[in-house]
Amino acid sequence: MTITHWLFGDQLGPHFLTAGADTPVVMIEARSVFRRRRFHRAKAHLVLSAMRHRAAELGDRVRYVHAETYREGLREAVGDGPVTVHHPTSYAALRLVRSLDSVTMLPARGFLVAHDDFRAWADGADGHGGQRLRQEDFYRWVRRSHDLLMDGDGPAGDRWNHDHDNREPPPKGARTLGAPPPYRPREDEIDEEVRHDLDRWEREGSVAFVGRDGPRRFPASRREALAALRRFVEHRLAGFGPYEDAMLAQDPVMSHSLLSSSLNLGLLDPAECVERAEDSWRAGRAPVNSVEGFVRQVAGWREYVWQLYWYFGEDYRHHNTLRHHEPLPHWFLELDADAVRARCLASALAQVRDTGWTHHTPRLMLLGSHALQRGWDPGAVTDWFHRCFVDGYDWVMVPNVVGMSQYADGGRMTTKPYTSGGSYVNRMSDLCGGCAYRPGERVGERACPYTVGYWAFLHRHRARLERNPRMVQPVRGLDRLADLEEVLQQERQRGDGPP
Incomplete structure (x- = not known):
C-alpha cells in the first residue's frame, strides 16, 4: 500500500521530505485557519504563497487540496490510506494528528535539539539538577553538543556571551545604520493568484484581515530563502552585532537578518544558518561578536522557545x-x-x-x-x-x-x-x-x-x-x-x- 507524506504549511523545506523521492505528498490549504483568527493580510499572503510555491516545485508528486478543514482535505486526498507527517508545531495540530488513526507521526524537523534530549537536559540528566532552567545555560549546552562556534573546549573569542559588545545605542546623529539593504523577493504569478484569492475571500465576507498587504517582502520559496541567507551572511552579518538592540525611525531593519519567517516556514534549517555564520567568522569576514549574536538568536533563543513551548505544557498559555x-x-x-x-x-x-x-x-x-x-x-x-x-x-x-x-x-x-x-x-x-x-x-x-x-x-x-x-x-x-x-x-x- 502506498504511503503518502503530509506537509503542513510550515514544513516547506527539503528536510521535511525524508522519504524516497517517489513518495507522494499531500498539502492542504484549509480555509478554516483564516476564519478562526483575523490574521495580518501580509502574513496570510506569505503563508499561502509559500505553500503554493512549494507545491509548484513538487509538481505531479503533490496533491494540493483546497478544503474547509485539514480533516476534510486529508479525507479527500487519501481517504483512509496511510499517511506520515513530521511532528507539527502547535498543540492544536498535534491533537489533530493524534486523532487520525491512519497518520503516523515522525520526529520534529527544523530544530537543532530533539524533544527527548531537551527534556533530559531540563530534568537534570546533564547535571543541572533542574534548579536553573535558563536560556544562557541551554545555549552553552547547545554550543558544546553541536560543536558550534567553539575553539576546542572553549567558546570562540574566549567568551560565551558577547552581549556587552552588542548593546550599543545607534550612532549619534545617524538616521540610518548605513547597512547594505536586505534581500527582497520579486512577486510572480503565484503571488498574483494568492492576492486575487484573498481579495475574493474578503469580498465574500468569509474571512477578514488586519494590516496592509503590499509587495511581498519575505521569501516564499527555498530559492528565495537561500538568497536571503546568502545576502545576510555576505553583506550584513558583519555589522549586525553592535546595534542589534538599537532602533532608528528611518531604518526599521537595521542589520537584522529578516530570516525568522523563512526559518519558521521551514524553508531554512537552523543548522545551515548558524554554520554559514560561523564559516564567515572563521574566514575573517565577520567579527565574533556579530556572529555570536546571530548564533545566539537562532541556536539559543529560537531553540529555547521551541523547547519550552512543549516542555511547559499546553496550560502554560x-x-x-x-x-x-x-x-x-x-x-x-x-x-x-x-x-x-x-x-x-x-x-x-x-x-x-x-x-x-x-x-x-x-x-x-x-x-x-x-x-x-x-x-x-x-x-x-x-x-x-x-x-x-x-x-x-x-x-x-x-x-x-x-x-x-x-x-x-x-x-x-x-x-x-x-x-x-x-x-x-x-x-x-x-x-x-x-x-x-x-x-x-x-x-x-x-x-x-x-x-x-x-x-x-x-x-x-x-x-x-x-x-x-x-x-x-x-x-x-x-x-x-x-x-x-x-x-x-x-x-x-x-x-x-x-x-
Missing part, C-alpha cells in the same frame, strides 16, 4: 500571575498607528501595520512593554502577536509573550519583567526626538507614557517585585518619587486611549 485582565483597545487591535502620539509606539505599530514585522527590541520594549504596563490580558496579547507578525506561530508567541514579554508566568522563564521608562527608549533610539512627550517627565502634558507606565507598574506589583533580587533597586526608586501620587493619578486618567 493560560498563566496570568500578575492578574492582568484589561482588554486590548480598538486602536491597538486595528494597528491604528495614526491615532498614537507617542512617536516610538506609533513607529512600531506602523511597521507592524505595513509589513507584519519589527525586530525584537520594538516587539519587547515598545509593543510588549506598553501592554505589560497597561495590564492587558496576556492571552489576548499573545494572540495579537501570533496574528499580526509574519513569523508568528503558536510555539513562537506563547513563550515569548507569556513568559518573556508579559511576565505572566511569574519568572519561570525569565528572571525579571522586561519593561522600562522612556529613558531606555531615548538611549537606544532616535524615537524620542520630535515626540509630543519627554522621556524624563512623569507628570504634565508632556509626561512620557512609558515613564508614567513604568512607575505605575512597579507600584501596582510592588509586593511581588520587591522580592525579586533583580528588581529590588528599581522598586526602591518608588520611595524617591516625591510626585508618585501625581504619577499614579496621571496613569489613571489616561484610560485605554492611545498614548
Whole structure:
C-alpha cells in the first residue's frame, strides 16, 4: 500500500521530505485557519504563497487540496490510506494528528535539539539538577553538543556571551545604520493568484484581515530563502552585532537578518544558518561578536522557545500571575498607528501595520512593554502577536509573550519583567526626538507614557517585585518619587486611549 507524506504549511523545506523521492505528498490549504483568527493580510499572503510555491516545485508528486478543514482535505486526498507527517508545531495540530488513526507521526524537523534530549537536559540528566532552567545555560549546552562556534573546549573569542559588545545605542546623529539593504523577493504569478484569492475571500465576507498587504517582502520559496541567507551572511552579518538592540525611525531593519519567517516556514534549517555564520567568522569576514549574536538568536533563543513551548505544557498559555485582565483597545487591535502620539509606539505599530514585522527590541520594549504596563490580558496579547507578525506561530508567541514579554508566568522563564521608562527608549533610539512627550517627565502634558507606565507598574506589583533580587533597586526608586501620587493619578486618567 502506498504511503503518502503530509506537509503542513510550515514544513516547506527539503528536510521535511525524508522519504524516497517517489513518495507522494499531500498539502492542504484549509480555509478554516483564516476564519478562526483575523490574521495580518501580509502574513496570510506569505503563508499561502509559500505553500503554493512549494507545491509548484513538487509538481505531479503533490496533491494540493483546497478544503474547509485539514480533516476534510486529508479525507479527500487519501481517504483512509496511510499517511506520515513530521511532528507539527502547535498543540492544536498535534491533537489533530493524534486523532487520525491512519497518520503516523515522525520526529520534529527544523530544530537543532530533539524533544527527548531537551527534556533530559531540563530534568537534570546533564547535571543541572533542574534548579536553573535558563536560556544562557541551554545555549552553552547547545554550543558544546553541536560543536558550534567553539575553539576546542572553549567558546570562540574566549567568551560565551558577547552581549556587552552588542548593546550599543545607534550612532549619534545617524538616521540610518548605513547597512547594505536586505534581500527582497520579486512577486510572480503565484503571488498574483494568492492576492486575487484573498481579495475574493474578503469580498465574500468569509474571512477578514488586519494590516496592509503590499509587495511581498519575505521569501516564499527555498530559492528565495537561500538568497536571503546568502545576502545576510555576505553583506550584513558583519555589522549586525553592535546595534542589534538599537532602533532608528528611518531604518526599521537595521542589520537584522529578516530570516525568522523563512526559518519558521521551514524553508531554512537552523543548522545551515548558524554554520554559514560561523564559516564567515572563521574566514575573517565577520567579527565574533556579530556572529555570536546571530548564533545566539537562532541556536539559543529560537531553540529555547521551541523547547519550552512543549516542555511547559499546553496550560502554560493560560498563566496570568500578575492578574492582568484589561482588554486590548480598538486602536491597538486595528494597528491604528495614526491615532498614537507617542512617536516610538506609533513607529512600531506602523511597521507592524505595513509589513507584519519589527525586530525584537520594538516587539519587547515598545509593543510588549506598553501592554505589560497597561495590564492587558496576556492571552489576548499573545494572540495579537501570533496574528499580526509574519513569523508568528503558536510555539513562537506563547513563550515569548507569556513568559518573556508579559511576565505572566511569574519568572519561570525569565528572571525579571522586561519593561522600562522612556529613558531606555531615548538611549537606544532616535524615537524620542520630535515626540509630543519627554522621556524624563512623569507628570504634565508632556509626561512620557512609558515613564508614567513604568512607575505605575512597579507600584501596582510592588509586593511581588520587591522580592525579586533583580528588581529590588528599581522598586526602591518608588520611595524617591516625591510626585508618585501625581504619577499614579496621571496613569489613571489616561484610560485605554492611545498614548
